[in-house]
Amino acid sequence: MSLIDPLEILYSNARATKSFAGDTDSFINGVKKCLVSVGWTLTESIPSTGFIVYPFGAPTAAGPETFPKHIVGCPATPFLGVGGVQFSLFNPYSETPAVGGSCFMVPAGDTPISTLSNLASAVTLNTPFNASVTAQSPSYFIMTFTAKIGGPDFDGVFIDGNGRWATLAATQGGGFVLTSKFDPEITQYKVTLTAIPSTYGNISVKFTVGGGDGLITLTDQGTYTIVANGYGFFLRNSLGEGNYPFTNYSLFVMAPKMPAAENFDPNTTSLFILGPRTFKNFTFYSSSGGPEITALDTVPGYHSNVSEWPKLLAYRNPGTPLTAANGKPIVHAAYISFGKLNSGVSHIIGKLPDCAVFSGTLTPYGETEIEGQIYVVVSSQDGGNSNTASSLLMLAPLPAPDPVPPAPDPIYPATQPQNRNGTCNIFGAGVTALSGNFTGLATQSPITIDGIPYFILSVEDATHLTLTTATVVKEGVVWTVP
Amino acid sequence: MGIAYSQRAIVTGQIRTATLGIFLSDVDIVMAQAGWQKIREIPNGAVYQCFTPDKKLSAKLQVAEGASSFGGTRVAFTPLSANEINRGFDYFIIYGNPDFPVYQVIVGVCQFFLSIPTLATSPYHFDQSSCFAFGIPFVNNLNNGVTDIWWANGDGGGPFFVSEHFRISPRCFMRFNYCLNGVMFSSVNNADPSQGMLTLFYLAPTWNLDTNIGQTAFTTKFKTGQPINLDALVGWQHVVQGQLWDAFQRTQAEPLDAIQSYKDTDSDGNPMDLKFQVWMSSFYDSLLLLQTTVSPGGGNVAY
Numbered sequence: 001m002s003l004i005d006p007l008e009i010l011y012s013n014a015r016a017t018k019s020f021a022g023d024t025d026s027f028i029n030g031v032k033k034c035l036v037s038v039g040w041t042l043t044e045s046i047p048s049t050g051f052i053v054y055p056f057g058a059p060t061a062a063g064p065e066t067f068p069k070h071i072v073g074c075p076a077t078p079f080l081g082v083g084g085v086q087f088s089l090f091n092p093y094s095e096t097p098a099v100g101g102s103c104f105m106v107p108a109g110d111t112p113i114s115t116l117s118n119l120a121s122a123v124t125l126n127t128p129f130n131a132s133v134t135a136q137s138p139s140y141f142i143m144t145f146t147a148k149i150g151g152p153d154f155d156g157v158f159i160d161g162n163g164r165w166a167t168l169a170a171t172q173g174g175g176f177v178l179t180s181k182f183d184p185e186i187t188q189y190k191v192t193l194t195a196i197p198s199t200y201g202n203i204s205v206k207f208t209v210g211g212g213d214g215l216i217t218l219t220d221q222g223t224y225t226i227v228a229n230g231y232g233f234f235l236r237n238s239l240g241e242g243n244y245p246f247t248n249y250s251l252f253v254m255a256p257k258m259p260a261a262e263n264f265d266p267n268t269t270s271l272f273i274l275g276p277r278t279f280k281n282f283t284f285y286s287s288s289g290g291p292e293i294t295a296l297d298t299v300p301g302y303h304s305n306v307s308e309w310p311k312l313l314a315y316r317n318p319g320t321p322l323t324a325a326n327g328k329p330i331v332h333a334a335y336i337s338f339g340k341l342n343s344g345v346s347h348i349i350g351k352l353p354d355c356a357v358f359s360g361t362l363t364p365y366g367e368t369e370i371e372g373q374i375y376v377v378v379s380s381q382d383g384g385n386s387n388t389a390s391s392l393l394m395l396a397p398l399p400a401p402d403p404v405p406p407a408p409d410p411i412y413p414a415t416q417p418q419n420r421n422g423t424c425n426i427f428g429a430g431v432t433a434l435s436g437n438f439t440g441l442a443t444q445s446p447i448t449i450d451g452i453p454y455f456i457l458s459v460e461d462a463t464h465l466t467l468t469t470a471t472v473v474k475e476g477v478v479w480t481v482p
Numbered sequence: 483m484g485i486a487y488s489q490r491a492i493v494t495g496q497i498r499t500a501t502l503g504i505f506l507s508d509v510d511i512v513m514a515q516a517g518w519q520k521i522r523e524i525p526n527g528a529v530y531q532c533f534t535p536d537k538k539l540s541a542k543l544q545v546a547e548g549a550s551s552f553g554g555t556r557v558a559f560t561p562l563s564a565n566e567i568n569r570g571f572d573y574f575i576i577y578g579n580p581d582f583p584v585y586q587v588i589v590g591v592c593q594f595f596l597s598i599p600t601l602a603t604s605p606y607h608f609d610q611s612s613c614f615a616f617g618i619p620f621v622n623n624l625n626n627g628v629t630d631i632w633w634a635n636g637d638g639g640g641p642f643f644v645s646e647h648f649r650i651s652p653r654c655f656m657r658f659n660y661c662l663n664g665v666m667f668s669s670v671n672n673a674d675p676s677q678g679m680l681t682l683f684y685l686a687p688t689w690n691l692d693t694n695i696g697q698t699a700f701t702t703k704f705k706t707g708q709p710i711n712l713d714a715l716v717g718w719q720h721v722v723q724g725q726l727w728d729a730f731q732r733t734q735a736e737p738l739d740a741i742q743s744y745k746d747t748d749s750d751g752n753p754m755d756l757k758f759q760v761w762m763s764s765f766y767d768s769l770l771l772l773q774t775t776v777s778p779g780g781g782n783v784a785y
Contacts, residue, residue, distance in 0.1 A: 003746035003756075004484050004730060005710045265705045283688040307698045313710075315683040316652075316691060316766070319676025320720040322683070325621070325628075330722065335685065335710075337701050345698045347705040386676055386690035 001261070007332035010257050012181075012229040012353045014038040015397045017376075019225040022237065024195035024202050027218070028152040031193055031226055031233075032176045039181035039230035045150025046194060048174030052161040054141040057112035058119075059165075061091040069096040074103035080119060081160035082127045082145065085446065085453055087119060100451050116141050125469055126455055128154055128444040129171075147174060148444065155195040172196055175204075180255060181230030185266040186353070187255045187295075195220075201248050210269045212299020216291065218276065219247045227376050227396045229354045231255045234378050234394050236365045241277050244290070248276035250365075252378050256336050256350025270349045271295040272310055272336055279379040280364040283357070283390045284311040294338045296349065301341035308339030308346060314357050318386035321360035330359035331370055334392060358391040367396060421480040424449065427473050433463040434476065441465065441481060450477035483713045485746060486620035487776045488535050488727045490591035491516055494759070494773050496584040497596065499577040502526060502547055505557055509545050509587075516589040518543075527557075531564065532592040532618065539618050540564040541632035541661075543594060548574050552641060553609020559596070561616050561634040561659060568666035570659035573636035574611040581605070582612075586739075588759065588771045590728050593617035595761055595771060597649045600739050602763070610638040613649040619716050619724030631723060633660045633680055633716065652682035652731070652767045660718045667718070678719040684731050684767040685710055691766065702733035702766055709734035714769060728772035729758075736760040736768040748776075 016037045020030030036042055059079075072095045078086035086103035090096070097105035106122045109115040116133040120143060123131035129145040136142060143166070147154035152174040159169045175194030182188055189209035196204040201219030222239035232254030242249040252274040258264035275291035285292045286309050293300045294310055303309055313335040315322055322330055334355035339346040355378070362368050362377045369375070375393035383389035422436020426449060431438075439462045441447065447454050447467070455468040493516040497508040506527060513520065518530040527546020533539065541564055548558030554576045561570035575585065575596065582605065588595045597613045598605065604612040614636035621628050635647040635658035645656035658669045658680040673679055675692055687701055703709050710733045714726035736742070740760045747753055758770035 001745075001747065002484050003711055003744050004713055007483075263704045263706055263708045263710075268705055307701070311687040311689075311701070313685040313702065314688050315715070315722075316686040317681075317683065317720055318690065318692070320678060322717075322720050322722065324722050325717075325724070337687065339698075345700040347700050347703055348710065349705065381688065383676065386674075386692055388686075388688040390688045 005262060009331075009333050009356045009395075010259075010351050010353050011395065012038075012231065015227070015229045015354055015395055017225065017227045017396050019223055022220050022222045022224050024155055024220045025152045027203050027220060027224055028175050028193045028195065030224065031235075032178060034226050034228050035178050035191070035233065038228050040191075040228075041179045041181075042176060043179045043190060044177035046173060046175045046177065046192070047147035047150045048152070048154040048157065048171040048195075049144065049146050050157070050159050050169045050171035051142050051144045052159055052166045052169050054112070054116060054143065054161070054166045055139070056165065057139040057141065058115040059089055059108050060111055060115055061093055061108035062110060063093045065093045069094055071096055071098050072105070073098040074101040074105070077162060078103050078160070079106075079162050079165065080123070081158070082123055082129060083157040083159075085127050085455075087122055087126075089115065089119070102451060102453065104453075112139065112141065116143060119143070126453075128455070129157075145171060147171065150174065151176060152193075152195050170197075180232070183231070183257070185258050185260065185264070186231050186350075187269050187271055189255060189271050189295075191253075200246055205251065207253065207271065207273060207293070207295075207300060209271045209295045210297065210299050212295070214271075214273055214293040214295065214300030216251055216273065216275045216293075217248055218251060219249060221247070222249065224249075227394055231257070231353050234376065236376075240365075241280050244277060248290070250276045250280065252279060254352045254355065257353050258350040262351075264348075264350050268349060269295060269297050271300065272338065272349075272352070273300070274310070274379075279392075282379055282381050283314065283388075283392055285309055294341075296338065296340040298341060303339070303341065305339070305342070305344050307344050308341065310336060310338040311346065312336060312357050312390065312392060313348065314359060314388050314390040317359070317383070317388050319383040319389075321383060321389040323359065331356050331393075333357070352392075352394075354395040356393045356395075358393050359389065360391060361389050362391045362393075368393065421478065423476055424479045425475045426450075426477065429457070429467045429469065431465050431467060431479070433479070436479065437462045438465045444468075445481065447479060447481050449479045450474055483725075485713065485730050485772075486725045486727050487748075487772075488591045488620075489776050490535055492728060492772055492775045493587070493589040495587055495589075497587055498584055499579065499582060502555065502557065502577060505577045506545065512587055512589050517591050518589070529562070532594075534592050534618055534620070539592075539621065539628065539631060541592070541616075541618050541630075542566065543616055548572055551576075551609045551611070551639075553606040553611060554579050556609075556611055559594075559614045559616065559634075559636070561632060561661075563630055563632070563661055563664070563666070565630075568661050568664065570634050570661075570666065571636075571657060571668060572639070573614040573634065573657070574609070574639040575614060575637075576606050576609060576611045579606065585612075588761070588773070590617075590772075593727055595648070597761075602650045602738060603644070604637050608641040610640065610643050610645065613637050613647055615648045617726065620727050621724040628663060630664055631662050633718075634658060635680060648682070648762055648769060650762065651764050652684055652762065652769065654680040660723075662723065678721075680718045681716070682726070682731060682767065682769060683715040683717060683722060684712055685733055686766045699734065699765065726769075728776075729761075730770055732768045732770065733766060734768065735763045735765060736770070738763045741773065742770065
């Protein structure tokens with residue numbers, strides 16, 4: 001073994017880059033796809049949830065049953081709307097729902113809890129959400145909605161509680177938990193991507209390592225581009241860095257490689273996270289402008305002690321950038337040094353995989369080519385104030401085309417084929433197309449038949465599908481999907 | 483990269499200071515042992531010439547009686563280009579002070595280091611004249627247009643004229659020369675660190691280390707407590723010009739003048755047991771000079 005420490009860049013065996021819109025769904029799905037493609041494991045799909053409060057109970061119905069019953073249709077203001085699917089109540093003792101209404105008619109119960117339970121059952125049967133009711137007091141109830149499928153696609157579904165009986169809400173919190181690739185000399189950690197409304201942005205990126213969490217919030221705007229490997233990623237946005245504190249666009253996270261053969265301690269738990277606005281113009285990271293987080297054999301934490309700041313190492317050279325004798329910059333491994341929270345000291349923790357330190361100033365978030373390889377510039381500082389001019393680079397492969405055919409997710413509403421229609425026959429829950437084509441319609445997606453909204457349980461083939469609910473026998477009626 | 487082993491004799495020895503004659507005689511002996519050629523004798527001195535192991539680069543060193551000062555009688559070490567057109571500072575070394583009867587030297591095929599044992603700074607009153615270093619660096623194949631290159635640094639040579647040099651610091655201040663392809667630079671007294679003075683390049687945090695923010699002695703050590711071992715890259719004007727021969731750096735302060743044992747492998751993968759002397763020890767960086775002569779045949783592992 002050589003006495004001199006190797007300064008070679010450590011390359012992983014899988015890297016990817018991808019751009020996607022900054023809305024929460026696109027972001028979460030885009031990051032997930034990219035990370036999975038480079039070896040991360042999808043550990044959990046988190047369903048979207050929401051709730052509304054019924055502070056004054058709910059209407060009830062009481063017998064005796066009277067005849068003839070009044071035929072009632074959908075009122076202008078439904079009792080509950082779930083993402084456009086409407087539910088209204090009727091009195092089963094004196095009323096009967098009209099056929100062909102634009103809402104689901106739900107029988108009121110003898111008690112508020114039974115009315116709301118009927119409503120929850122109807123929601124569960126006819127929407128992509130499971131609904132349940134809990135009683136907080138005899139007149140105070142909470143109805144909870146949980147998407148039947150995990151992921152962000154059912155975030156932001158508007159739940160209209162009528163305003164008279166219940167509150168309004170939107171679902172949130174759907175997303176994914178991903179686990180970084182295993183390497184015996186790199187700390188494995190989890191990233192939870194969810195949509196959670198916040199003043200600072202609606203994208204929540206939570207890091208779990210060492211038994212604790214670190215949280216970064218990003219703003220759902222612009223276009224994001226991710227460069228990822230199995231151990232971390234760099235996110236940048238077309239809108240730049242953002243402004244303190246309300247717009248937050250950039251993020252760099254990497255678990256250092258700690259090879260025992262190079263004097264590192266592979267048993268260390270370590271993670272290095274740079275939040276928005278903390279790193280673009282620096283290669284030492286002082287928390288100015290935003291959060292930086294490190295984890296070192298303990299839960300993730302924010303540093304106030306300057307000695308603990310994360311810092312890269314470069315050949316000390318204040319002022320003009322350092323070059324080799326042939327005029328080319330010096331490029332070597334990205335050694336990262338930082339301290340344990342509240343320790344007051346730093347150590348060299350490891351080398352950042354697929355990253356390099358470049359002995360010069362480059363345009364942050366731009367790209368540079370070194371010996372035929374494209375690197376993205378994560379951060380860069382000049383040699384002013386007697387700092388060392390240096391840049392942190394991450395190897396960036398060319399963007400890969402989307403797989404063909406496109407991945408099946410996300411499902412409704414993101415990939416619902418638009419403006420389909422035709423005529424069909426209905427027999428119970430079975431539907432046979434007389435014209436038009438059912439191919440590509442997604443499970444749990446809505447379909448309107450003869451003016452009545454339904455949800456699709458399954459699509460058998462181009463002309464046959466099954467609804468989630470049985471209905472009557474009809475022939476030659478019109479079907480449409482939104 | 484790796485250590486640039488000259489595979490030539492490494493001479494460690496002492497220069498006695500009792501008289502000028504003894505001083506010059508001892509210099510003459512170590513120079514001969516290290517393979518330097520005595521080009522000519524001059525009044526109370528001589529001029530020596532050294533070559534790189536491949537004989538492609540050369541420089542000279544004049545050692546002769548110098549002007550006395552309030553600090554005492556002095557010898558002047560003067561670096562010269564091979565053609566003697568460029569002449570560096572006279573780097574003065576006091577002799578004849580009974581409190582310091584010997585200097586230590588480490589002389590390689592084209593490097594010369596001299597200091598008082600255990601001391602990094604001058605102990606003499608009224609004169610900063612106790613350290614000197616000079617050499618032709620190992621030049622890698624990226625720098626193959628080089629025909630003439632050497633460096634020198636040392637003490638300030640006068641009262642209160644404290645300079646920084648390779649016995650104290652990886653970066654030189656106030657009293658150094660470097661020369662590349664016939665163009666020599668001599669330091670000025672009011673330079674600042676951003677002007678690209680003669681330096682060893684070592685890994686460190688990227689902020690201004692010349693201030694005192696956020697510095698801990700552990701910053702450039704591994705969590706195991708070990709520092710990084712680095713090539714002894716040397717340069718100036720923000721350019722890595724080459725590498726000191728038979729030397730490396732460690733990113734922590736090591737005990738000054740300690741003799742430390744290390745293992746390395748030659749280019750054929752054969753293990754080598756080596757001893758190095760800590761010649762310079764500073765907060766972020768130490769310079770270690772080889773004391774063991776590496777036999778030819780093992781190959782040079784540098785670049």
